Amino acid sequence: MIELPKKLQNKSFRFIKIRKGEKAPLEEDWPMTNNYKYNDPDFNEYLKTASAYGVACGFGKLAIIDCDNKESAEKIMAVLPDTFTVLTPGHESPHLYFIIKDLTKKIVMTDNNKIHHGEVQFTGFQALGPNSLHPNKKKYGVLKDIPIEHITKKELLAAIKPFIKTEEKKKPCESGIQMDISLVSKNIKGLNPSSNGELQGPHPVHTSEGGTNFGVNEETNLWHCYRCGTGGDTIALIALLKGITACEKLVKGYFSTEEGKKDFKSALLIAKQEYGYRTPEEAEVEKQVKLARELTEAEIAELKKPKLIFNILREIQKIGVVGEEKSILALINRIAMRCVLNITKTSGNIIVLDDTGLGKDNITEKLCRIMLTESKTLFSTTCISDKVLNYWHPGTPETSWDGRVMYLQDPEEDTLKGQAFRVRASGDPKNATLDKDRNFHYIQINGKPILIITSMKASIDIELIRRWDMVRLDASKELTRAIVRYQLKEATKSKSTTDSNELLQNALKNLPRVNVVIPYGTELESLIDSDASIMRTMTLKLLDIIRASAALHQYQREQDENNYVLANKEDLAYAVFIINYCDILTAQALNKKQEALIKYIEEKFLATEEPVSFKQIIADNPGMSETWVYKQEKDLVERRLLQMKRHYDTGSGKDIKCFIPDMLLFVNIKVPKKLPGYFFNGLEKDINESRKNYGLNKIKLFDRSETR
Numbered sequence: 014m015i016e017l018p019k020k021l022q023n024k025s026f027r028f029i030k031i032r033k034g035e036k037a038p039l040e041e042d043w044p045m046t047n048n049y050k051y052n053d054p055d056f057n058e059y060l061k062t063a064s065a066y067g068v069a070c071g072f073g074k075l076a077i078i079d080c081d082n083k084e085s086a087e088k089i090m091a092v093l094p095d096t097f098t099v100l101t102p103g104h105e106s107p108h109l110y111f112i113i114k115d116l117t118k119k120i121v122m123t124d125n126n127k128i129h130h131g132e133v134q135f136t137g138f139q140a141l142g143p144n145s146l147h148p149n150k151k152k153y154g155v156l157k158d159i160p161i162e163h164i165t166k167k168e169l170l171a172a173i174k175p176f177i178k179t180e181e182k183k184k185p186c187e188s189g190i191q192m193d194i195s196l197v198s199k200n201i202k203g204l205n206p207s208s209n210g211e212l213q214g215p216h217p218v219h220t221s222e223g224g225t226n227f228g229v230n231e232e233t234n235l236w237h238c239y240r241c242g243t244g245g246d247t248i249a250l251i252a253l254l255k256g257i258t259a260c261e262k263l264v265k266g267y268f269s270t271e272e273g274k275k276d277f278k279s280a281l282l283i284a285k286q287e288y289g290y291r292t293p294e295e296a297e298v299e300k301q302v303k304l305a306r307e308l309t310e311a312e313i314a315e316l317k318k319p320k321l322i323f324n325i326l327r328e329i330q331k332i333g334v335v336g337e338e339k340s341i342l343a344l345i346n347r348i349a350m351r352c353v354l355n356i357t358k359t360s361g362n363i364i365v366l367d368d369t370g371l372g373k374d375n376i377t378e379k380l381c382r383i384m385l386t387e388s389k390t391l392f393s394t395t396c397i398s399d400k401v402l403n404y405w406h407p408g409t410p411e412t413s414w415d416g417r418v419m420y421l422q423d424p425e426e427d428t429l430k431g432q433a434f435r436v437r438a439s440g441d442p443k444n445a446t447l448d449k450d451r452n453f454h455y456i457q458i459n460g461k462p463i464l465i466i467t468s469m470k471a472s473i474d475i476e477l478i479r480r481w482d483m484v485r486l487d488a489s490k491e492l493t494r495a496i497v498r499y500q501l502k503e504a505t506k507s508k509s510t511t512d513s514n515e516l517l518q519n520a521l522k523n524l525p526r527v528n529v530v531i532p533y534g535t536e537l538e539s540l541i542d543s544d545a546s547i548m549r550t551m552t553l554k555l556l557d558i559i560r561a562s563a564a565l566h567q568y569q570r571e572q573d574e575n576n577y578v579l580a581n582k583e584d585l586a587y588a589v590f591i592i593n594y595c596d597i598l599t600a601q602a603l604n605k606k607q608e609a610l611i612k613y614i615e616e617k618f619l620a621t622e623e624p625v626s627f628k629q630i631i632a633d634n635p636g637m638s639e640t641w642v643y644k645q646e647k648d649l650v651e652r653r654l655l656q657m658k659r660h661y662d663t664g665s666g667k668d669i670k671c672f673i674p675d676m677l678l679f680v681n682i683k684v685p686k687k688l689p690g691y692f693f694n695g696l697e698k699d700i701n702e703s704r705k706n707y708g709l710n711k712i713k714l715f716d717r718s719e720t721r
């Protein structure tokens with residue numbers, strides 16, 4: 014016979030039948046129908062033989078606080094008023110009975126550490142009442158036989174606050190820096206794998222009661238503090254661990270606040286210094302630097318010597334290249350461009366034209382071998398198809414083309430016109446799409462090389478001109494004679510009299526890649542005065558040629574506080590020379606007579622601002638027959654070197670055919686009156702001295718008549 018305690022004999026309360034020897038309800042639907050008042054005859058009959066009964070919570074707003082452990086129960090009891098309390102034989106913690114008018118449902122007590130402390134049982138739940146037998150045969154006893162207290166939900170929540178989740182998970186504090194969190198979290202003590210896939214343990218900065226209020230998720234790369242509800246990414250973790258930012262501040266958006274920006278900077282610095290973090294840009298710089306080994310003191314000394322460019326010229330002369338200094342100067346600069354990190358990528362394209370096919374590969378290849386290392390920074394081939402070009406990569410597909418030179422010797426016209434070639438020549442190649450057996454293949458392209466092609470007769474269209482610089486080798490008889498003379502002279506020797514300068518060559522091969530600043534950039538505006546839209550491209554090119562010169566002379570230039578090499582005006586002299594040498598006329602593979610015709614029309618037009626008629630051309634140029642000039646019309650107009658205009662002639666009273674030069678021809682850079690440095694002031698003299706040895710005429714690097 015079980016006796017129901019007096020304090021439970023409340024008309025509003027309900028009780029239920031329990032299965033023998035268990036804790037589970039005997040009857041189904043007990044929360045709705047099969048429950049009984051304390052004085053229900055059927056229930057009292059049941060109590061006569063039963064070993065246990067259940068107290069159905071929720072009826073009469075009865076709530077039972079059922080704690081899992083003594084510790085949390087004691088803390089709750091300390092806050093709430095004394096009430097009817099039942100000792101449970103299952104575990105040491107008691108059941109606290111309260112009437113809570115505004116409670117609506119059961120509360121599970123799981124704290125921020127995900128530790129379970131028990132439940133506040135309410136509607137739909139029941140607990141064995143006093144004098145019932147636990148399945149372990151021990152009896153539920155009354156610990157405090159006093160009236161059941163009335164409390165509010167607010168009072169309840171205040172009491173159980175440490176044992177429930179205080180707030181929703183706040184959004185994590187993210188910095189935008191992609192950095193593996195395990196690099197930092199591996200040093201935190203006491204983290205162990207938990208069931209939710211996190212590594213959990215005591216908070217490394219503020220204390221932890223449960224010992225697991227801190228979690229790191231290596232999959233999401235985020236950490237979380239279950240006490241503060243805060244968390245964030247790896248940089249936020251560094252800020253937390255290094256005491257830069259307090260735990261409770263680390264929520265979404267913190268790094269955008271004034272205070273947070275400073276904290277972010279400090280944490281990022283530690284990420285770099287202590288954890289070896291590199292931004293993608295910095296990682297790229299480091300990777301590129303590895304293209305080369307470190308220079309020795311002796312090699313650096315070679316790069317510090319005056320007349321560096323002339324010394325490189327001499328290296329190529331030593332291996333049998335005669336003349337062609339202007340083209341070589343342009344190519345030296347272009348190869349050095351691979352060492353400029355902050356480059357406009359389209360600048361790296363150059364075509365070496367040679368009508369006769371005599372010298373281009375000889376010169377280009379020899380220069381490449383002086384300044385580059387085969388299969389490290391130089392990738393050259395004599396025969397490549399458009400498709401194969403797509404798959405070509407330096408080493409592995411992941412290796413970047415940046416900092417390298419791709420040298421295609423006399424590629425087929427089909428290759429030049431192919432998609433792969435266009436992708437390679439474009440400023441920012443990312444991937445190529447191939448249609449193979451009706452399947453599309455995506456090919457990742459990493460970086461962009463300096464692209465040198467040699468061509469016998471480049472059929473370059475005007476679109477390509479914007480992407481390509483051109484140098485044209487001099488196929489003059491004079492030069493041919495000099496080459497023959499050189500070869501005959503060499504045949505008389507058993508060994509070359511001049512040994513190559515290995516130190517200089519190795520220095521060039523391992524020249525570090527650098528960023529370059531042009532401090533006088535804004536001053537350049539006065540040199541560029543064309544309305545032609547091509548000048549936009551040309552200006553970028555001018556800047557990159559200056560940068561390349563500075564990179565080549567990096568051991569002779571100053572650096573700013575960010576280790577950027579500072580270009581000087583000597584680099585400008587080099588650039589002005591190249592821009593004017595590799596101009597549109599040079600590019601067009603014109604014969605001397607065509608060149609003379611265009612020059613004549615250009616000068617006449619600039620002087621008179623009138624279109625130039627056929628009649629006048631023939632009158633002023635005895636060497637140009639009428640038939641010949643008419644023949645040029647189609648050719649040169651098609652190549653956009655000249656424009657044909659109909660012009661009313663007052664003399665004859667008729668419209669007559671006239672020419673004006675195409676706007677593209679006005680593209681050049683004014684040669685400044687005076688520039689400092691060897692390139693502008695001494696190089697020409699040294700070149701002409703050496704030309705004398707080969708019986709070659711003097712050359713001019715700058716057309717000083719154009720000096721403005």
Ligand SMILES: [Zn+2]
Nearest residue numbers: 238240241260
């Ligand atoms: Zn915290």
